[in-house]
Amino acid sequence: MTTATRTGGLWNIAAEEPDRIALVDAGQSGGVSYTYGELVSDANKYGRGLQDMGLQPGDSVVMMLHNSADLVAFYFAAFQTGLYIVAVNWHLTGPEVAYILKDSEAKAFVASERFADAARQAADEAGVPGRFSVGSIDGFTPLRDLGGSDERPDILTAGGPMLYTSGTTGKPKGVRRPLTGADPDQVPLASSGFFGIFGIKPFDDHVHICGSPLYHTAVLNFVAISIQLGHKVVLMDRWDPEEMLALIDRHRVTHSHMVPTQFHRLLALPEEVRAKYDVSSLRVMIHGAAPCPQEVKRRMLEWWGPVVTEYYAATEGGGTVISGEEWLRKPGSVGTAWPNSVVKVLGDDGSELPVGTPGQVYMRMGGSSFEYHHDKKKTAESRVGDLFTLGDIGYLDEDGYLFLCDRKSDMIISGGVNIYPAEIEGELITHPKVADVAVFGVPHADWGEEIKAVVQPEVGVEPSEELTEEIMVFARERLAKFKLPKSVDYTDELPRDPNGKLYKRKLRDPYWQGRANI
Incomplete structure (x- = not known):
């Protein structure tokens, strides 16, 4: 194997091993494999087409695409031509997508046919010039017609993702880092170093499975880096627990990036279904993005080993990691700081807090810098010196392990006492009749706030006063009296995105409307 192949990089691998499988698009009937040569051909064609439209390094393009080989090829097209790539959440409405198109100053927009209505509305409202579609959308040019040649584009320089924060506390903000001007054929040390945190190395026969939407920061990174490091990627269009097990078995999958909601649904499969599939190929199944209830984590460790x-990290950079063995020694922790990353817990005055004292969690990743696009105020508010925060509350133990309590914006203050909903949710979710749960504060005339739980019952379980009493008896056995919900409401489904992130504001806001002065 040559030096070029050993060092990785999509175009290097395609030159050395054009028939090597880069991607299996499991969403297509029977699953369709794409070689490195085929992926590069499409990426070159789209990249040349974007340059022919007049796009220059530093311009932005927006993707509103389902998980597919087309998305991956378009991503690499924009990456090699120095563009900012915005992968937009396709659950958003037309006006919400239009906001991102305008805010990112997009010069091109590509969308899937299945999101046609929102895409058309967004493109018209934003007035974006270049419009392309996977499938057919009125007024959009088919993506396959972008570019007339698969020769490499004329200007080659590394672009990068411009990810928009989830918007759970307001309008989403683009996290925009300065482009490096690096050679797109070279795998950035930060990428190989990030995978190294999890013991994943180039060309070590890893197979990555992706079951979450590629508009999510970490999901997109894991797929792109896996391909750059010579790992085959199995790409699911829509996640299904049994289908994931079948693909793990069929393709001898070794690693993935997952969220606790997926663990919960895997564990809900009947034992005889789980036993049908061989998962012995798994080496490192990585999860983050949302808190994982301890009982769910224990059961996954018992099953998968x-x-x-x-890990705990952010679009903005920096984070912690903890292995399964470490977690069993430090249950509930999200780990210690990555190499070259700093994690501190600070008080409201910006001073570092003692061991075991909850405060706001701040991070830094090496010399990394970023700004929230068009929002200097938000950038400034998230920083103390060269550290930044996501607004999470947590504490460090004597060994430097970080334990998260909750988001500061979700914290309930009842009668002057700080209450962390995540702790309560972590207990209630283990009730056998609870499929999902959200806990938050609602107005109370005397205490300021009281605790409300909204429960999504398991399939076949009907909401009732008897169910509420059963849940409350269960809670009283596990939680201090001041942490007990004062009331329980029910819903058919909590508003989560496919990555497990809960839009708690959508649940909480109706309880506060017209009562802000209480």
């Missing part, structure tokens, strides 16, 4: 690894 110590391959379940957790």
